[in-house]
Amino acid sequence: MTTTITLDEALNLSISVLIDNGFSKNHAQSIARVIWACQRDECQSHGLYRLLVCVHTLRSGKVSPDAEPEISDAADTLVRVDARGAYSLLAFDMGRPLLVEKSRRHGMAALAINHCYHFSALWPEIEAIAAEGLVAIAMTPSHSWVAPYGGTKGVFGTNPLAFAWPRPGGQPFVFDFATSAAARGEIELHRRAGKAIPEGWAVDKDGNPTTDAQAAMAGAMLTFGGYKGSALSAMIELMAGPLIGDFLSLESQAYDAGAGATPYHGELIIAIDPKTFMGPDWTRHTDRAEALFEAIIDQGARLPSQRRYEARARSLETGTVTIPAKLYEDILALLKP
Amino acid sequence: MTTTITLDEALNLSISVLIDNGFSKNHAQSIARVIWACQRDECQSHGLYRLLVCVHTLRSGKVSPDAEPEISDAADTLVRVDARGAYSLLAFDMGRPLLVEKSRRHGMAALAINHCYHFSALWPEIEAIAAEGLVAIAMTPSHSWVAPYGGTKGVFGTNPLAFAWPRPGGQPFVFDFATSAAARGEIELHRRAGKAIPEGWAVDKDGNPTTDAQAAMAGAMLTFGGYKGSALSAMIELMAGPLIGDFLSLESQAYDAGAGATPYHGELIIAIDPKTFMGPDWTRHTDRAEALFEAIIDQGARLPSQRRYEARARSLETGTVTIPAKLYEDILALLKP
Numbered sequence: 001m002t003t004t005i006t007l008d009e010a011l012n013l014s015i016s017v018l019i020d021n022g023f024s025k026n027h028a029q030s031i032a033r034v035i036w037a038c039q040r041d042e043c044q045s046h047g048l049y050r051l052l053v054c055v056h057t058l059r060s061g062k063v064s065p066d067a068e069p070e071i072s073d074a075a076d077t078l079v080r081v082d083a084r085g086a087y088s089l090l091a092f093d094m095g096r097p098l099l100v101e102k103s104r105r106h107g108m109a110a111l112a113i114n115h116c117y118h119f120s121a122l123w124p125e126i127e128a129i130a131a132e133g134l135v136a137i138a139m140t141p142s143h144s145w146v147a148p149y150g151g152t153k154g155v156f157g158t159n160p161l162a163f164a165w166p167r168p169g170g171q172p173f174v175f176d177f178a179t180s181a182a183a184r185g186e187i188e189l190h191r192r193a194g195k196a197i198p199e200g201w202a203v204d205k206d207g208n209p210t211t212d213a214q215a216a217m218a219g220a221m222l223t224f225g226g227y228k229g230s231a232l233s234a235m236i237e238l239m240a241g242p243l244i245g246d247f248l249s250l251e252s253q254a255y256d257a258g259a260g261a262t263p264y265h266g267e268l269i270i271a272i273d274p275k276t277f278m279g280p281d282w283t284r285h286t287d288r289a290e291a292l293f294e295a296i297i298d299q300g301a302r303l304p305s306q307r308r309y310e311a312r313a314r315s316l317e318t319g320t321v322t323i324p325a326k327l328y329e330d331i332l333a334l335l336k337p
Numbered sequence: 338m339t340t341t342i343t344l345d346e347a348l349n350l351s352i353s354v355l356i357d358n359g360f361s362k363n364h365a366q367s368i369a370r371v372i373w374a375c376q377r378d379e380c381q382s383h384g385l386y387r388l389l390v391c392v393h394t395l396r397s398g399k400v401s402p403d404a405e406p407e408i409s410d411a412a413d414t415l416v417r418v419d420a421r422g423a424y425s426l427l428a429f430d431m432g433r434p435l436l437v438e439k440s441r442r443h444g445m446a447a448l449a450i451n452h453c454y455h456f457s458a459l460w461p462e463i464e465a466i467a468a469e470g471l472v473a474i475a476m477t478p479s480h481s482w483v484a485p486y487g488g489t490k491g492v493f494g495t496n497p498l499a500f501a502w503p504r505p506g507g508q509p510f511v512f513d514f515a516t517s518a519a520a521r522g523e524i525e526l527h528r529r530a531g532k533a534i535p536e537g538w539a540v541d542k543d544g545n546p547t548t549d550a551q552a553a554m555a556g557a558m559l560t561f562g563g564y565k566g567s568a569l570s571a572m573i574e575l576m577a578g579p580l581i582g583d584f585l586s587l588e589s590q591a592y593d594a595g596a597g598a599t600p601y602h603g604e605l606i607i608a609i610d611p612k613t614f615m616g617p618d619w620t621r622h623t624d625r626a627e628a629l630f631e632a633i634i635d636q637g638a639r640l641p642s643q644r645r646y647e648a649r650a651r652s653l654e655t656g657t658v659t660i661p662a663k664l665y666e667d668i669l670a671l672l673k674p
Contacts, residue, residue: 074616075613076413076414076443107411108445109414110609112614147636150639151637152637163568177564179565225561225562227641234510235502235512237629238472241626242622245616248625248628250628250629251625276415277412277449278580279411279417281582285582288588291585292579295587296571299484299492300487301484301486304564
């Protein structure tokens, strides 16, 4: 059973649900736009379903619904935005203009978001930076669910890394992946369905490899790509944690104190101006990048963002999104009577 | 049969072999120091053995033995060094002071080395930056030996990524890994030994998975970590290629025109000043990073650089390095009579 609604309704409903439950208008708009974009691109796990999670987290008393982000011009290459215990998305929207300006003026710059709750995919943010003609990298820790290579206990978060490369006259080259072997939500889905998980995703609480989703949730997840993925996850943990003066995934987990709320930590976004880095011949070097993409596509391989762009085109074509009917009902139930 | 020589002899012999074969004194010293450091840390593949490769590449007429690197202050956050067809290492040594100065002044900065031959591990360079108290990231393309995920033809290089995090009073946290599933040298070693390679390393020239090392060398290597490793490799290809106005791995391969010489391309190194990024409380955030390392080590897992540091301690303790006797003879034979 599914329900199809228009894109406009999806956005307006999202804003209304958030406002009706106590979020300020600014926060509601920033959160709703990202949830809407994910639904439009058929990322069900980060789409309208997240409205339930946002309201749940707010009701658990963890996240601020209305804190105004505090922006500071911390250095030539650093914009710092203190989210003050609210979700990250308004902080990103408010910090982005200065990030863009700084990276154009100095060649590159970073946006450090501190003290934020974080639930969202990173690609909507770096797509917005690529839309300004800039290369973007984003990363965050999460809760300490993931064991380091050779270990058995959670230390890292699922630590996503996202990258965007602007393309002339087209959608940017974008990837956004967790450095854990699988998303935590995927293990949870296997658990609910009573299905075994593949080997290599997790260990049980005693550190033994497991294909039991329940045992995996009680144990630790593993990184993708063995020791290399583990090293990459450590880099993300350090750069989007201590480097910006914010929590490790271990600290986010401890701070949660068993509430099961959204992780609370920082986020690091780096923007680079390709015109500065490429030099005066920049169109030639942009063409080089296009030649790389062609060499990938011409052999039948896909660019990382291709599937998402296809979904987006479908949604924009029909002007609608389709979600489970039960989810639609649950969302409507969150509106003020 | 092995030969043991002192660390001093290893360094002096390296410098002499390079000078005797036509490298300028400055190039010889920069190259020899890195080769020596790798041998000291028991990285045999990047140690004294590379002297043979350097001389071979020089004799093939590809690399300039004496071009003086040209440094330009390209932007607040960008030092550009044109290696002018020589090896990358002197360019790095000459560009590093301005990179360090810029990252201290502006918060972060990048060093783009252009038009260089590149054969060296990245960790000696980022270790040198970490020794200045800075966080460092380095990446390069190579030759287009590696197929993208879902493809069968080489597009990416082995595209290494290296990261260094300075630690108070100790050796930095460092990793340096190829984004290919295995090093090309490892496949070559299997080929020479007539041994099968593991599944997942390569495809044959028709794009079929292969465990035949010979067929792998004629086909394409694969990235580590499936589509995620492939995405990461694309990021490195873009950032250390077009972004700094230099060759793709595809172009390096084409430029080589079958000579089998060292790849020719650019290198990107980013340095970040943690004191700026962490803010006034920086010692507290440095302690956070130490807590992360402890949480990894305390459960019996290893930090990525641990094995190399142990090797270094052994070499410094004995004051010697040990290499195959035949390699030592081959190196001596390169000295002027």
